[in-house]
Amino acid sequence: MVNITSSVEFMLMLTILLGSAILGSLLARKARLPSVIGFILVGMVIGPYGFKIVTDVQIVNILADIGVILLVFVVGLELNINRFRRVGGVALVGAIVEIGVAFFLGFIAAAALGFNSIEAIYIGGIISITSTAIVLKLLKDAGILHTREGEFIIVVSIVEDIFSIILLVILPGIVKSGTADLFSIGLIIAQSVTFFVITLVIGLKVVPRLIEYVSRLDLDEAPLLLAIVMGFGLALFANYLGLSMAIGAFLMGMMIASSPRAGVITEKVVPLRDLFGTVFFISIGMLISLNAILDNLIISLPIVVVAILSKFIGNFIATSIVGYSRDSASTVGIMMMPRGELSFVMAKKGMDLNATRESIMPITMIISLASIFVIPLFARALPTIVDPRSIVPIRLLNILEVPARVTRGILKNAQQKNSILRIGRIFSRLLINISIIVVMITIVLLSEGLISMLYNTFSSFNILPYSIFRIVFMIGVVIYPLLNILGRAGEIIDAIFEAVQRRIARYPVVTRKMDHLHRVIRNIVVSIVVLVITSFVIPSLVTNMEIMLPASVAAVVVFVYLLLDTFIVVNRRIEKSLIDILVKEDYENDAQ
Numbered sequence: 242m243v244n245i246t247s248s249v250e251f252m253l254m255l256t257i258l259l260g261s262a263i264l265g266s267l268l269a270r271k272a273r274l275p276s277v278i279g280f281i282l283v284g285m286v287i288g289p290y291g292f293k294i295v296t297d298v299q300i301v302n303i304l305a306d307i308g309v310i311l312l313v314f315v316v317g318l319e320l321n322i323n324r325f326r327r328v329g330g331v332a333l334v335g336a337i338v339e340i341g342v343a344f345f346l347g348f349i350a351a352a353a354l355g356f357n358s359i360e361a362i363y364i365g366g367i368i369s370i371t372s373t374a375i376v377l378k379l380l381k382d383a384g385i386l387h388t389r390e391g392e393f394i395i396v397v398s399i400v401e402d403i404f405s406i407i408l409l410v411i412l413p414g415i416v417k418s419g420t421a422d423l424f425s426i427g428l429i430i431a432q433s434v435t436f437f438v439i440t441l442v443i444g445l446k447v448v449p450r451l452i453e454y455v456s457r458l459d460l461d462e463a464p465l466l467l468a469i470v471m472g473f474g475l476a477l478f479a480n481y482l483g484l485s486m487a488i489g490a491f492l493m494g495m496m497i498a499s500s501p502r503a504g505v506i507t508e509k510v511v512p513l514r515d516l517f518g519t520v521f522f523i524s525i526g527m528l529i530s531l532n533a534i535l536d537n538l539i540i541s542l543p544i545v546v547v548a549i550l551s552k553f554i555g556n557f558i559a560t561s562i563v564g565y566s567r568d569s570a571s572t573v574g575i576m577m578m579p580r581g582e583l584s585f586v587m588a589k590k591g592m593d594l595n596a597t598r599e600s601i602m603p604i605t606m607i608i609s610l611a612s613i614f615v616i617p618l619f620a621r622a623l624p625t626i627v628d629p630r631s632i633v634p635i636r637l638l639n640i641l642e643v644p645a646r647v648t649r650g651i652l653k654n655a656q657q658k659n660s661i662l663r664i665g666r667i668f669s670r671l672l673i674n675i676s677i678i679v680v681m682i683t684i685v686l687l688s689e690g691l692i693s694m695l696y697n698t699f700s701s702f703n704i705l706p707y708s709i710f711r712i713v714f715m716i717g718v719v720i721y722p723l724l725n726i727l728g729r730a731g732e733i734i735d736a737i738f739e740a741v742q743r744r745i746a747r748y749p750v751v752t753r754k755m756d757h758l759h760r761v762i763r764n765i766v767v768s769i770v771v772l773v774i775t776s777f778v779i780p781s782l783v784t785n786m787e788i789m790l791p792a793s794v795a796a797v798v799v800f801v802y803l804l805l806d807t808f809i810v811v812n813r814r815i816e817k818s819l820i821d822i823l824v825k826e827d828y829e830n831d832a833q
Contacts, residue, residue, distance in 0.1 A: 254301075261523070297609060305520055337559075344542060416594045436479065443819075475489035545612075558570075559573075761807050761811065
């Protein structure tokens, strides 16, 4: 029995943990199971519910928390933006469909079995997340990693990883509020999206350059140390803002991934992830007893059935909708079944927050094991691109193809070759502009005090009630992305403002082509000058309302125009940055 009271005992504990991890990994390989399962089983054996070899779970949990941050950090590092762009909106459509099916069915099943709404959300999330590491191994073993289907599976797995990060971000807030009402969820999502977009848009300009600068200092360890510092730093900053540390680590990984040095940094970070990740999975095992697995076996069975079938059905339908054949859809459905690392991360976070009962961990273990063991059975029974023969009657699969047929029927007037791509582009545009709207509205809501101070400081605004002024301000902030959702409306509005600017301004300093920063600065300066003149200078010189009222009206009109122009510039820059990051090739193809 090891309790930590000195550095020697700490080293002894690490030796036991890592030594037993080697044994667990070897046994898992012999049984043709992922190493993750071996680590968890080892934790069950040496932990407080096993032989009690390691009992100081608090120290193990600290190391495990570092492992979680590194796991999520590397997920961001390994996010191949170019691969995401190639598959683009098609994979996004598929991912939304299959995640929606799995999450909904998992939530319903958990609720039907007596879990409360928050526990049901956790179980829905656990069921929805495929293990990317296990999937990559399956694709390599099957020899289809570099096929069209393999590319699709990888990108959908990436979207699932992002979905899991989002859940890890919003669930702690829901738990703290004690309710899963739409307002609480919406507020947390709005804060997270705002942090995500602003950090990503700014960070992708700064972080790669910083990495490149440090790399030129001829210090071999400097890029790695900088990457780790920035990863943990942004995670801590996210935590300071009341968000999950996971989103900070993930975002920093994404930003570093866009650097030319990303490959070298990833190679050096992965061993650290493996080291602390191993401790994390052992710590998961320490929370599970064999008795707990046996006690929860009966209640787990319906959840396991839902987990397996929902993943296959969701992926089959999603893949069929985006234009893949029956064999391809079946292949994707089978390969996306295994649950692993991020499902355990979610279950662990639920327990840490006291949001779920302790049975969530053995249930997750049973789901993971079952989802891995059934893959060979499904591969033999269903048609795949490797073996198109099928034991299951084809008419059953025909039923799953009905949603795809309905979708293609809706799109029958579109060019068949481009219809699904067009849907992908529409989804991409919709999500990007909705994200911008969420960011802008969140900023306005968080700046309520500043808006009120602005209204009270400048008397020119008093010709409008504060409620009307606030609505005008809100409309000015979101008008560009709101109209842009409709297609080209945003571009038309932008063109109108460019034309107005050229017509009403006569001075070279105003009419010359400006970069976006100078244009925003100009708008702010002009707004302040106009408001100061109409709110302070004119009232100090005259008291005649016949003069002051037109001056106030003119000031408000100028302010509204400059407000609209400023936020059109800001929104356009954010939109362009998000397009460049995610779906640049789709938009270029759309323009051709």
